[in-house]
Amino acid sequence: xxxxxxxxxxxxxxxxxxxxxxxxxxxxxxxxxxxxxxxxxxxxxxxxxxxxxxxxxxxxxxxxxxxxxxxxxxxxxxxxxxxxxxxxxxxxxxxxxxxxxxxxxxxxxxxxxxxx
Amino acid sequence: xxxxxxxxxxxxxxxxxxxxxxxxxxxxxxxxxxxxxxxxxxxxxxxxxxxxxxxxxxxxxxxxxxxxxxxxxxxxxxxxxxxxxxxxxxxxxxxxxxxxxxxxxxxxxxxxxxxx
Numbered sequence: 001x002x003x004x005x006x007x008x009x010x011x012x013x014x015x016x017x018x019x020x021x022x023x024x025x026x027x028x029x030x031x032x033x034x035x036x037x038x039x040x041x042x043x044x045x046x047x048x049x050x051x052x053x054x055x056x057x058x059x060x061x062x063x064x065x066x067x068x069x070x071x072x073x074x075x076x077x078x079x080x081x082x083x084x085x086x087x088x089x090x091x092x093x094x095x096x097x098x099x100x101x102x103x104x105x106x107x108x109x110x111x112x113x114x115x116x
Numbered sequence: 117x118x119x120x121x122x123x124x125x126x127x128x129x130x131x132x133x134x135x136x137x138x139x140x141x142x143x144x145x146x147x148x149x150x151x152x153x154x155x156x157x158x159x160x161x162x163x164x165x166x167x168x169x170x171x172x173x174x175x176x177x178x179x180x181x182x183x184x185x186x187x188x189x190x191x192x193x194x195x196x197x198x199x200x201x202x203x204x205x206x207x208x209x210x211x212x213x214x215x216x217x218x219x220x221x222x223x224x225x226x227x228x229x230x231x232x
Binding site for chain 2: 101
């Protein structure tokens with residue numbers, strides 16, 4: 001089944017403890033992206049990747065890192081999480097950025113992160 | 117910069133009643149417009165989109181939306197609500213897919229509740 005898989009689904013952590021949220025897609029998509037969803041703010045893009053080894057900042061990149069060493073994986077790294085990073089995170093992918101804008105993106109089921 | 121405003125963070129309708137979810141946007145270039153739906157504990161799914169051509173677009177599950185340039189609106193409608201329509205709906209706007217600037221900008225979301 002074609003899908004975007006995120007892990008974990010739920011995570012509670014403490015301030016300052018490094019964590020990684022994984023994202024993997026099995027559709028050979030070039031484009032991948034991370035969003036955070038907060039009440040009343042919709043989804044805001046954190047980082048995106050046009051292809052392997054090509055990443056760029058979205059609208060809210062502060063406090064996050066990403067890497068794209070292989071096409072299928074796009075992990076989101078929080079080096080020193082803070083409570084304001086408590087949010088629902090989504091990974092999305094598409095054949096290409098343009099394809100996604102025409103035909104829609106495939107989203108993962110989300111990771112609910114709580115930083116205490 | 118583009119922006120999206122969804123009027124009403126919560127909308128409640130009775131089963132069988134008309135569904136109207138409002139979306140207004142601002143964009144400096146001809147926009148591409150989207151509606152995504154998010155069912156509980158799931159990622160976002162593309163409901164429908166407008167890129168070019170006919171301004172009334174039909175999506176899945178009986179939803180449709182009309183692009184009105186003069187009103188900068190892209191409201192989502194469904195003639196008769198069903199219990200299974202209860203979800204959160206997001207309107208999104210993008211520049212043309214070949215534009216290297218901003219990509220998808222989401223509205224704050226509208227949670228649709230359907231009463232029996």
